[in-house]
Amino acid sequence: MPDIRNFSITAHIDHGKSTLADRLIQYSGLVADRDFQDQILDNMDIERERGITIKSQTVCLPYTSRSGGEFILNLIDTPGHVDFSYEVSRALASCEGVLLLVDASQGVEAQTLANLYLAMEHDLAVIPVINKIDLPSADIDRTREMIEVDLGLDSDGAILCSAREGTGIEEILEAITKRIPAPGGDAGKPFRALIFDAQYDSFRGTIISCRIVDGSVKDGDIIRLMSLGTTHKIEEVGVFKISREKRGSLSAGEVGYIIAGIKTVSDTRIGDTIVHDVDPMPPALPGFKEVKPVVFSSIYPIDSDDNSALADSLEKYKLNDASLIYQRDSSAALGHGFRCGFLGLLHLEVFQERLEREFNQAIIMTSPSVEYKFILSNGQEIEVDNPEYYPDPAIIEKSLEPYIRATLLMPEKYMGSVMQICLARRGVNSHFHYPTSGRIELFFEMPLAEVIFDFYDKLKTVTQGYGSFDYELLDYREGDLVKVDILVNGERVDALSTIIHSDRARTRAKQICDRLAEEIPKHMFKIAVQGAVGGRIIARSTISAMRKDVTAKCYGGDITRKRKLLEKQAKGKKRMKSIGKVMIPQNAFVSVLKTNDE
Amino acid sequence: MMNDDRPGLYLHIPFCVTRCLYCDFFSDTRFGLAGRLLDCLAREETPTGREFSPFDTLYIGGGTPSSLGSGSIAELMERLRGRFEITPDAEVTIEVNPDDVSPEKLGEYVKSGINRVSVGIQSFNDGHLRFLGRRHDAATAIKAVGAIREAGLVNAGIDLIFGFAGHTPESWRSTLETALSLSPEHVSCYQMTIEGSTPMGKMLADGRIDEPGEELQRELFLLASGVLRDRGYIHYEVSNYARDEGFVSRHNGKYWNHVPYLGLGPSAHSFSGAQRWWNVSSIEAYCRGVEEGAGPPREGERLTRRQLDLERLYLGFRTGKGLPLEFLGRFPSWEKSLERLVRESFISVEGDSAVPTVKGYLFADSLPSFFL
Numbered sequence: 001m002p003d004i005r006n007f008s009i010t011a012h013i014d015h016g017k018s019t020l021a022d023r024l025i026q027y028s029g030l031v032a033d034r035d036f037q038d039q040i041l042d043n044m045d046i047e048r049e050r051g052i053t054i055k056s057q058t059v060c061l062p063y064t065s066r067s068g069g070e071f072i073l074n075l076i077d078t079p080g081h082v083d084f085s086y087e088v089s090r091a092l093a094s095c096e097g098v099l100l101l102v103d104a105s106q107g108v109e110a111q112t113l114a115n116l117y118l119a120m121e122h123d124l125a126v127i128p129v130i131n132k133i134d135l136p137s138a139d140i141d142r143t144r145e146m147i148e149v150d151l152g153l154d155s156d157g158a159i160l161c162s163a164r165e166g167t168g169i170e171e172i173l174e175a176i177t178k179r180i181p182a183p184g185g186d187a188g189k190p191f192r193a194l195i196f197d198a199q200y201d202s203f204r205g206t207i208i209s210c211r212i213v214d215g216s217v218k219d220g221d222i223i224r225l226m227s228l229g230t231t232h233k234i235e236e237v238g239v240f241k242i243s244r245e246k247r248g249s250l251s252a253g254e255v256g257y258i259i260a261g262i263k264t265v266s267d268t269r270i271g272d273t274i275v276h277d278v279d280p281m282p283p284a285l286p287g288f289k290e291v292k293p294v295v296f297s298s299i300y301p302i303d304s305d306d307n308s309a310l311a312d313s314l315e316k317y318k319l320n321d322a323s324l325i326y327q328r329d330s331s332a333a334l335g336h337g338f339r340c341g342f343l344g345l346l347h348l349e350v351f352q353e354r355l356e357r358e359f360n361q362a363i364i365m366t367s368p369s370v371e372y373k374f375i376l377s378n379g380q381e382i383e384v385d386n387p388e389y390y391p392d393p394a395i396i397e398k399s400l401e402p403y404i405r406a407t408l409l410m411p412e413k414y415m416g417s418v419m420q421i422c423l424a425r426r427g428v429n430s431h432f433h434y435p436t437s438g439r440i441e442l443f444f445e446m447p448l449a450e451v452i453f454d455f456y457d458k459l460k461t462v463t464q465g466y467g468s469f470d471y472e473l474l475d476y477r478e479g480d481l482v483k484v485d486i487l488v489n490g491e492r493v494d495a496l497s498t499i500i501h502s503d504r505a506r507t508r509a510k511q512i513c514d515r516l517a518e519e520i521p522k523h524m525f526k527i528a529v530q531g532a533v534g535g536r537i538i539a540r541s542t543i544s545a546m547r548k549d550v551t552a553k554c555y556g557g558d559i560t561r562k563r564k565l566l567e568k569q570a571k572g573k574k575r576m577k578s579i580g581k582v583m584i585p586q587n588a589f590v591s592v593l594k595t596n597d598e
Numbered sequence: 599m600m601n602d603d604r605p606g607l608y609l610h611i612p613f614c615v616t617r618c619l620y621c622d623f624f625s626d627t628r629f630g631l632a633g634r635l636l637d638c639l640a641r642e643e644t645p646t647g648r649e650f651s652p653f654d655t656l657y658i659g660g661g662t663p664s665s666l667g668s669g670s671i672a673e674l675m676e677r678l679r680g681r682f683e684i685t686p687d688a689e690v691t692i693e694v695n696p697d698d699v700s701p702e703k704l705g706e707y708v709k710s711g712i713n714r715v716s717v718g719i720q721s722f723n724d725g726h727l728r729f730l731g732r733r734h735d736a737a738t739a740i741k742a743v744g745a746i747r748e749a750g751l752v753n754a755g756i757d758l759i760f761g762f763a764g765h766t767p768e769s770w771r772s773t774l775e776t777a778l779s780l781s782p783e784h785v786s787c788y789q790m791t792i793e794g795s796t797p798m799g800k801m802l803a804d805g806r807i808d809e810p811g812e813e814l815q816r817e818l819f820l821l822a823s824g825v826l827r828d829r830g831y832i833h834y835e836v837s838n839y840a841r842d843e844g845f846v847s848r849h850n851g852k853y854w855n856h857v858p859y860l861g862l863g864p865s866a867h868s869f870s871g872a873q874r875w876w877n878v879s880s881i882e883a884y885c886r887g888v889e890e891g892a893g894p895p896r897e898g899e900r901l902t903r904r905q906l907d908l909e910r911l912y913l914g915f916r917t918g919k920g921l922p923l924e925f926l927g928r929f930p931s932w933e934k935s936l937e938r939l940v941r942e943s944f945i946s947v948e949g950d951s952a953v954p955t956v957k958g959y960l961f962a963d964s965l966p967s968f969f970l
Contacts, residue, residue, distance in 0.1 A: 524942070524944070524961050524964055525942065546812070546961070546964070547812040547813050547815075547816045547960075548812050548815050548816040548819065548960045548961070549960070549961045549962075549963045549964045550789075550819075550836055550916075550959060550960055550961060550962040550963050551789075551791060551962075551963060552788040552789040552790075552791055552836065552837050553788060553791070553837065554836070554853065554854065554913065554916060555850065555853055555867075556608070556853065556861060556866065556867030556876070557865070557867050557876060559853065559867075559869075559874075559909060559913070560867075560874060560876075560899065562912060563905060563908055563909050563912070566908055566912060566966055566967075566970075567905075567908065569967060569970070570908075570967075570970045573967065573970060581938065
């Protein structure tokens with residue numbers, strides 16, 4: 001029976017996590033070199049394009065150590081973004097150690113640190129790996145110093161590696177066998193497993209990824225998902241090679257999959273405990289929580305006739321993304337649609353991209369919103385994530401908005417400009433320290449609403465890519481919140497309303513008005529685009545009237561040509577939204593989302 | 599009493615001595631092909647076998663029909679009369695170029711039964727005529743109209759162009775005044791439309807000329823309408839004016855009112871009431887097809903009820919007769935749209951019809967979208 005090691009690789013974005021995973025897989029001989037495709041674990045197009053991992057993946061690597069020991073090394077690849085930090089924490093809870101990857105040219109960054117903290121929280125063995133040592137800009141000594149100082153780790157234990165060139169791979173594998181402890185757990189105890197991921201398979205239903213903590217489980221067993229209280233009969237258990245490999249049974253310490261006729265991933269909960277359906281049940285594993293969305297937006301099909309197609313697509317999407325929540329919603333301006341909740345802005349963007357690419361759905365998305373709380377004069381507290389439900393200001397006693405604690409890491413010279421963008425976004429209680437000379441770590445408490453637009457892009461711009469950002473939710477704080485309405489030709493466009501701090505209302509309203517004025521084509525009449533708070537107009541932009549629109553001739557051949565043009569127009573009109581007398585093209589709605597310049 | 603529903607006959611004579619820089623009609627400068635083409639024109643069979651005849655309008659257009667040698671038109675007319683019934687009260691029009699006009703040719707036309715002439719003058723400003731690539735000058739144009747009158751033709755139309763690079767309200771007004779001094783029965787004022795395929799289209803793409811802005815086009819359009827209406831002309835279609843009801847172009851009206859028409863010759867369009875087809879835009883391919891008995895290569899379309907309605911909708915808003923309210927009733931929420939267009943004086947309701955105002959003409963391309 002080979003020894004088992006369960007480990008994960010964590011890294012700041014672009015520090016080479018997927019490339020290292022590829023090399024480890026290649027070294028293990030799981031895939032013939034000729035079949036090798038880069039970034040095997042990132043199998044979604046978006047993951048490869050953006051260089052981030054969205055879904056967890058697991059792969060079971062056979063390895064014979066230098067001293068002849070047989071090992072099974074379970075690599076649990078985790079998502080690489082703050083939006084998915086709960087999933088990451090459950091994947092880490094299934095491991096005994098991590099490879100903490102640091103780019104030799106970039107050094108330690110915000111997420112490196114955040115990842116280390118996470119690993120420490122789970123008492124994991126940490127093996128620092130300095131990657132990209134082949135780059136001309138690699139500074140190994142400085143990176144070692146940062147590992148000592150910023151991370152407080154012994155840099156003598158850091159392994160030098162170039163995942164791209166394949167150097168240092170065997171050293172890493174050796175270190176995994178020696179420095180990461182064998183999994184604990186008692187095969188004799190009642191069965192308990194931790195769910196750290198679930199994926200949908202159109203033939204088999206939900207494939208649960210889990211770590212067997214105690215006991216063992218086999219085909220045909222009846223299991224219970226503790227938090228949901230549902231029971232299922234196991235159809236198949238096994239481990240992940242490049243594809244699934246049936247095993248018949250799994251026992252304590254192993255990482256594998258369970259197929260049990262569970263229809264969708266929403267019928268499982270990440271972090272939940274699986275037990276046998278016996279009495280008495282063993283206690284649940286610690287750390288389970290329900291993840292809640294923090295960013296909300298409504299989506300509408302561009303062509304109102306496509307509502308049922310969009311509903312189908314959402315249902316299919318949801319099969320494999322339990323963290324997406326949605327419900328029916330409707331807008332006077334945009335018709336029937338859905339209100340969706342996301343774990344963060346990246347989650348929202350990934351959703352939007354996949355919906356368009358994989359499901360071919362052309363949608364209009366409304367301005368993302370956070371969840372606000374309002375305390376009304378009758379003492380009632382209400383939660384509002386949709387500007388449509390903003391209460392009557394006359395009965396609002398208190399408005400509360402969510403705050404985050406932002407951690408920003410950057411070279412010192414950018415501090416001024418980063419401070420500026422944080423302060424402009426109502427950042428408070430800043431403090432900072434110098435983890436190493438020349439680098440600064442900055443903390444800010446900021447309203448979540450201020451970072452969900454393009455804060456991250458802005459940060460990357462002002463720091464020329466060297467700044468990094470991570471955040472955690474803190475609490476709700478009082479703020480002077482107002483609802484900005486947008487009126488086109490005097491008619492309110494509900495889908496463009498937004499809840500915002502009063503200090504920012506005028507600027508934001510003006511941006512929206514200007515952007516709309518650019519995107520809405522001229523009409524036969526002058527169009528006023530206004531921003532209003534309550535009945536008060538706070539911003540205005542005007543679209544001048546078209547002056548003439550007629551073609552001179554209309555004889556023989558012109559008639560067919562003109563009719564075809566009209567038919568095309570009529571079709572195009574279906575893809576526009578008519579607000580009162582004004583036709584608003586889809587890109588006008590899209591352009592508004594992109595506006596948040598200072 | 600004329601019958602508005604009788605079909606019209608169109609003949610496309612594709613020859614021009616030179617090509618104007620802005621023209622995108624099908625034309626050819628090889629006059630050597632004229633004899634063969636005219637023969638084919640007189641023989642072309644209709645694809646449906648449907649008998650259009652009798653015709654109460656006939657229109658000889660092009661190209662430049664007047665550029666053909668003497669006797670050609672007379673011969674063609676004779677052959678057509680042998681084949682089709684052309685009613686005695688028919689409106690028979692020929693398009694002429696000012697510098698082709700001679701008393702002999704005009705005499706030939708009148709003798710053949712032609713009773714209406716449309717003269718392609720375009721401008722009475724010599725600089726503009728050169729810019730447009732026209733062969734004639736203003737003096738020639740004035741003389742041509744004189745000759746037309748002398749030949750006894752009492753229905754003469756003048757074609758003018760406005761809104762080209764460098765055009766000004768002053769020079770446009772002066773051209774209109776000169777035109778009016780000739781008391782034409784009909785005036786067409788076409789806004790210059792530059793098609794990409796023409797030499798002028800290329801000049802525009804290369805930045806060698808500019809296109810006047812929307813505001814100037816509007817001003818020139820309204821100027822023409824104002825000047826001509828002041829002198830009693832009826833602005834009966836976006837680009838067309840008649841001295842009185844009797845001089846409205848009956849043939850062109852068929853295009854705009856979905857009355858069937860038969861078009862003979864290369865690139866000519868025909869409409870049967872449910873079908874439209876058009877001949878190949880090549881003299882050789884056209885002639886070969888006719889000579890071999892298969893008929894010229896054609897493309898066509900069968901129109902659905904919806905498409906017919908769509909055409910009627912936009913064509914109707916281009917004419918002074920407008921559209922019957924009963925017809926507009928076929929479109930969803932038409933009353934709301936109509937009410938709005940009336941309120942903003944793009945349309946006025948006259949009797950049972952919705953009629954575009956002059957301001958409505960300015961937006962004739964946009965009006966249909968309110969009902970779609």
